Amino acid sequence: xxxxxxxxxxxxxxxxxxxxxxxxxxxxxxxxxxxxxxxxxxxxxxxxxxxxxxxxxxxxxxxxxxxxxxxxxxxxxxxxxxxxxxxxxxxxxxxxxxxxxxxxxxxxxxxxxxxxxxxxxxxxxxxxxxxxxxxxxxxxxxxxxxxxxxxxxxxxxxxxxxxxxxxxxxxxxxxxxxxxxxxxxxxxxxxxxxxxxxxxxxxxxxxxxx
Numbered sequence: 001x002x003x004x005x006x007x008x009x010x011x012x013x014x015x016x017x018x019x020x021x022x023x024x025x026x027x028x029x030x031x032x033x034x035x036x037x038x039x040x041x042x043x044x045x046x047x048x049x050x051x052x053x054x055x056x057x058x059x060x061x062x063x064x065x066x067x068x069x070x071x072x073x074x075x076x077x078x079x080x081x082x083x084x085x086x087x088x089x090x091x092x093x094x095x096x097x098x099x100x101x102x103x104x105x106x107x108x109x110x111x112x113x114x115x116x117x118x119x120x121x122x123x124x125x126x127x128x129x130x131x132x133x134x135x136x137x138x139x140x141x142x143x144x145x146x147x148x149x150x151x152x153x154x155x156x157x158x159x160x161x162x163x164x165x166x167x168x169x170x171x172x173x174x175x176x177x178x179x180x181x182x183x184x185x186x187x188x189x190x191x192x193x194x195x196x197x198x199x200x201x202x203x204x205x206x207x208x209x210x
Contacts, residue, residue, distance in 0.1 A: 063101025
């Protein structure tokens with residue numbers, strides 16, 4: 001009798017995290033279908049002003065999609081514990097995807113983004129450095145076998161990875177066009193898409209530490 005009561009009491013604590021991941025996967029899946037995959041059709045109308053830099057953009061999108069897709073598997077404890085070797089391979093693929101995306105992003109930032117406006121270029125460079133830095137720290141701590149720190153930095157890395165999804169969602173809101181021209185609002189939206197989520201993540205990670 002007591003065991004059943006205990007199991008019933010524990011159930012409410014188990015469902016929020018899976019529900020959160022279902023929401024994130026659905027949110028990211030919508031972004032992939034509507035915003036990312038159309039670029040692989042290599043139609044000039046989809047690329048717009050980025051047509052001349054289509055290959056760096058494809059590299060950036062491809063690397064980001066790899067990281068976005070593999071991220072949930074890296075945090076899935078059951079999968080990680082049962083398939084540790086696969087987890088490590090996917091982890092290296094995650095890092096390689098981000099490295100490709102970051103290099104492509106810097107190339108875009110210093111060319112067509114800079115031609116558009118220096119603030120747009122700076123915002124993309126800031127995001128690239130945050131992405132590279134958080135992922136690099138996660139990689140460093142797994143090499144040092146500091147598992148808990150590795151997990152924390154992987155969480156930060158994936159939060160920054162998700163910035164592209166949040167940016168697209170934010171700029172598609174009905175009120176967004178009323179805020180002003182993109183040259184003014186775009187850079188702000190980029191910063192908000194990773195700085196604010198990363199700040200909230202840091203509060204959550206540090207909340208119960210002593």
